[in-house]
Amino acid sequence: MSDDSTTDHQDPERLFSALWAAHAHRILAYAQRHVGPDLADEVVAETFLVAWRRLADVPGEALPWLLVVARNTVANQRRSGFRRRAVSQELARIVHLVETHPSAETSALERQTVLRALATLSPREREALLLVSWDGLAPGAAAQVAGCSPSAFAMRLSRARTRLRHASAADAPPPDEPVDHSLELQDGRA
Structure with a gap:
């Protein structure tokens, strides 16, 4: 003023x-x-x-x-809402692909656990993890795609990996419990 x-x-x-x-x-x-x-x-x-x-x-x-x-x-x-919807749609597509064509080397239980854990991440964390793990980008290139600094991306990726590990460990059912193959995606915020 x-x-x-x-x-x-x-x-x-x-x-x-x-x-x-x-x-x-x-x-x-x-x-x-x-x-x-x-x-x-x-x-x-x-x-x-x-x-x-x-x-x-x-x-x-x-x-x-x-x-x-x-x-x-x-x-x-x-724009953020559009990106969140796009990530949710992409995750739904990925879940569909995984459930339709299960990998020979990955058990259904492991897939379900990883997908549920991935769905608990915020959209930014999911994007960081998918850019590096799924799209195969180096962290510097992934930061550029995500529109943030390399250090901000590194922090985002670190948080995503930590949260994914904790969610995967917490979500794993006991070995004798039947596996529920229905997966509901959760829409988290950045």
Whole structure:
């Protein structure tokens, strides 16, 4: 919020609070029109997080600037939703392929355990694991495909592998328990 008041420049919390008080309800109304009440709070939170991080860039006429940030946030959410649906569809396809054409060297129990564990990962973690394990990409190339830095990708891949190991171990039924071949995919968040 650009103005000549030195007090506001010295007190970013007060400046941000005033920004919130003046415009949060308008951003919420905008978000509810575009994403509905379930996701509107997330749009508002993300919009004001950007405003906090870029407080020096917020112009004196803040509402249009905040609405542009909210519009971009809505667009990002839509792209993320599309990617989540695409990953879920791809996982469903993979499950179908595995169940239709079982591998000779992999038992049905192991397949089911791995697929269930894979389904518990967040979409970003699943993508990281599949880019490296399924698509055969090196971590650097996979980071480029995932649209993140190599270090962020390495962390994502490490978390995915750890969570997959824990989920696989926790999901394995006792040896005498019959195997249920129905697998329901779970849609996790990043």
